[in-house]
Amino acid sequence: MSKARLLIKIVLIVGCIAFANAKDGPNFARDYKKALNQIKSGDLKVDFKALRLDCAASRASCEADKESKRKINSLLDEKKYIEALKKINRALQKAYVDMDLHYFAYVANRELKRKELAEFHQAIYTGLVSSIRDHRFGRTKKDAFVVISAREEEEFLEFNRLQALQRRVINEDNHFYDETICIDMDTRQNLTIYFNLDIPLNNVLNLFSKEK
Numbered sequence: 046m047s048k049a050r051l052l053i054k055i056v057l058i059v060g061c062i063a064f065a066n067a068k069d070g071p072n073f074a075r076d077y078k079k080a081l082n083q084i085k086s087g088d089l090k091v092d093f094k095a096l097r098l099d100c101a102a103s104r105a106s107c108e109a110d111k112e113s114k115r116k117i118n119s120l121l122d123e124k125k126y127i128e129a130l131k132k133i134n135r136a137l138q139k140a141y142v143d144m145d146l147h148y149f150a151y152v153a154n155r156e157l158k159r160k161e162l163a164e165f166h167q168a169i170y171t172g173l174v175s176s177i178r179d180h181r182f183g184r185t186k187k188d189a190f191v192v193i194s195a196r197e198e199e200e201f202l203e204f205n206r207l208q209a210l211q212r213r214v215i216n217e218d219n220h221f222y223d224e225t226i227c228i229d230m231d232t233r234q235n236l237t238i239y240f241n242l243d244i245p246l247n248n249v250l251n252l253f254s255k256e257k
Contacts, residue, residue: 073102081141089168093176100142101193101244108194109136109143117149126153142193144173144200174204186215186222189239198223198240206230207238214242221246 077099080091100107113136120129130153137146147170154163177197183190192198202209202225211226221242228235 073099074104077103077105084141084169087165089165089172091172093172094179097142097173097176097193097197098191098244106140107142108196109140109146114143114145114149117146121149121152124156126156129153130157142173144170144197147173174200177201183238183240184236186217186220186239189222189241191241191244193244195245198225201240202227207236210235 077096080096080099083091084096097107113132117129117132117136120126120132129149133146133150133153136143137150140146147166150166151163151170154160154166174197177190177192178201179191181188181190190201192201201207207227207229209225209227213224215222215224223240223242224237225240226235226237
């Protein structure tokens with residue numbers, strides 16, 4: 046199959062997914078904003094999975110741009126923690142559920158001996174990445190881990206000390222999955238896990254729509 050035909054097929058299938066899962070967007074935005082206000086007030090007793098999914102379903106940005114994160118990472122490497130935090134806080138205003146940003150904030154505050162802030166961002170990071178599991182095992186497509194971006198896959202693997210060895214995208218029953226063969230760095234055993242890619246691919250469809 047040519048790349049053009051494959052792309053058309055993906056867009057058509059993702060379009061079906063988007064239609065089947067269509068809900069009231071304003072409700073997602075309202076719930077997302079409410080949860081954000083709760084977190085920013087210091088109350089972390091929120092449903093982190095719902096926070097991620099509501100962000101993806103609303104018009105909010107869920108991931109900071111790669112260049113911004115690259116610059117922040119460089120500043121942390123150079124031990125310029127104050128400068129890094131300024132960029133982190135600006136980026137968080139636009140993409141609060143970006144796991145990388147909270148990890149960066151944890152590191153910067155930890156190095157600056159700001160224990161309370163370090164623990165705050167560490168708790169958010171842990172809550173976000175742990176919510177991907179959501180009582181699932183990810184060993185079958187039906188039980189796949191739901192992610193809202195490709196980067197969330199990497200975060201999940203790193204957090205659980207899993208190293209990807211081989212990947213392939215599977216289309217089955219109008220859903221897309223990333224079948225990932227990986228190795229557990231602690232047990233040294235190989236295992237296969239599945240990620241549901243419907244939301245990231247739906248975002249691709251939205252980008253096509255905006256370009257029209």
